[in-house]
Amino acid sequence: MQLLAQHGFGNGGKIESGLDEGLLDGVIFGAKDISPERLSVRLEQLANDYPQSVRLLDPQFYASLIASQPGARLGSLVGDNSHPYFEARRRRDLERDTQVDQDIMNTLGYQRGLPVSAFISPNIVIRRSFDSIEGTIAKTFLRSASDAISIEGDGRPLYSTLAISAAALNDRIELQNFLQEITEMENPPEGFYLLLEKIDSSIASSLTEPDILSRWMLINHTLKMNGFQVINGYTDALSPYLAAAGADAVATGWYNTQKSFSLRKFEPVPEFARRPVQRYTSVALLKSIRYTELNDLRDSFPEVMNELSFDDRYDPDEGSAPDSTTSEALQNWEAINAMNGLAVQGDVSTSLENCRNALDRAEEIYVRIQGYGLTMRDRSSAAHIDLIRDELAAFEELAEI
């Protein structure tokens, strides 16, 4: 089970530190947040310094459908010094197979010149329904990418982007038919780069709607059963459940926009984002909490602490605030690795049981915290526990386990 850094704005050496500390297996660069020159240099450095690392580029082509919106936030995807494959597209453009083929060739051709360890193909987000024009376009991207790699490829593996909005998962039958179809492709890729788009507007990094996590797990499980490698982007604290379902790799970053996937980060926004309050990821609670909450809890409930090496970056004498955003990122990666390790042992059934046991332990701690009179903020509360329990049960039913 690999953990990758989901690159985004404000790296500041976090990825290199994560690799140095053995917390990360690699990185998925986000094209928006790095210029072509800088990307090339960074990839070269990583290839030299960490030759075994996973080095991927998310081309973020899915932003092409909103690229023509005034005020769209596209960073290095557009402008004079931009990645050359990216263009604004309308849906009608992509209804033509020739346009899709061309975009794929351009995107893969660009990656061929970079020391990435594998290719990631472009795609759009299926935002409403698998049985839609968007669904059809997405399937065209999937099929054509595999064909194109035979021309543009050089032996490095291909991961096809499969980006789905949570809303599209509502129809179980459509999802199952879609999965059947893509797992019967004549010329399949080695794996999938799976993205699940949040539909609510909260900043919380977990997907809290019913029937979302279970179906995301089903996609992982089905693809894995069919011999594909599965890399999940933007997973953060949901990582252990996806890992239990069969994911090969998960990725998360340091800001909220790198912890859950949403096209909103490309869309125009009138307001300025506030700097987030720093957090501590607790393995025992299966969740991150504010550093101030950590400070309130750590003496009375020491089990909230992970007893891992980056705990000491949250100094009680400093009110348990982490000493830097890099430390916060490293602590999060360290905790997610620990959670994944607890979850994934043996087969899927055993891993799910491990997850359930971890949820029981977390619930027991939350009950004691509540009994002590401490109230956790919404994003730190026990609200996830019952939901995830239900989702694990729903996944078991869907996967016929």
Add this chain to the structure above:
Amino acid sequence: MPANPFTPDVLSAAFPELSGFGHIKSGTFKTVHSVKTSCGRDEVLKIIRLPQDSGTDAARAFREQELGRAKRETALLADLDSPYVVRLGMVSPSIIDLGGENCVAYTEELLPGRDLEAVIADRIQPDEADVKLLLSALVHAIQALWTRHKTVHRDIKPANIFATGLQDRPYVLLDFGIAYNVDEPGLTVNPSHIPHTPLYMAPEMLDPNFRESLSYRADLYAAGVTTFEFATGGIHPLAKTGDSLAKTYTRVLHQEPARLATIRTDLTKNLTALIDQLMKKNPALRPGNLSLILTQLK
């Protein structure tokens, strides 16, 4: 009700290049005889009775359906090149009048051994290697059907598999009469009729719109059920004998199959898990990468 076999006299007159006619079995429309060809080779003569044209549209359509199926079956067999699929014999398919009945007739190779149904009836549990041989042969046959021909057999079951005892083709798939090419127009006259054998039918085939998404995974399901039955010495993963058709359909759709590992504790976990996975209700959960399955079975 099985049709009456043709007499050797009728057959000799129609097929002067064949001799030694021996009746093997008869179905509603199909009759099977063992024969010797003029080259001295033992083959099987298959005769499919075509419905008589009584002049009504329905009768004509039914006759066209049966004729079309026979043509497709033989064209498919002629083009398939797999040791795990029965081969056509000396007599090419043709429409022929036999004792006043319109029929399609052709020959296939005569395989040594006996059908898997008879083997299973011995109630002997095979060893792991033999279970793998059977499943591997079926997956090879499914791959041959699908990869080039986009065809689903739709009737994989013990009675349609021959256990030959041959080293290079220990199990051979027979009877492609209801095979369905997903790229060709359907032949079935009655849209509500699904040709199948209920206990081996993939659950998705009970969906009225099953043809839209039908794929080789329906055959993988039947291969899983068949292999399970073989491995357990005759225990069907779903059925109790004597169930009504409606009850059987309910089981196919909703009942969780028995887990092979609970019955054959001596088989490796990888093999029992693979066979169990082939019997999942949701086709997408059945492993779709045929080459990968074959690798796992080595």
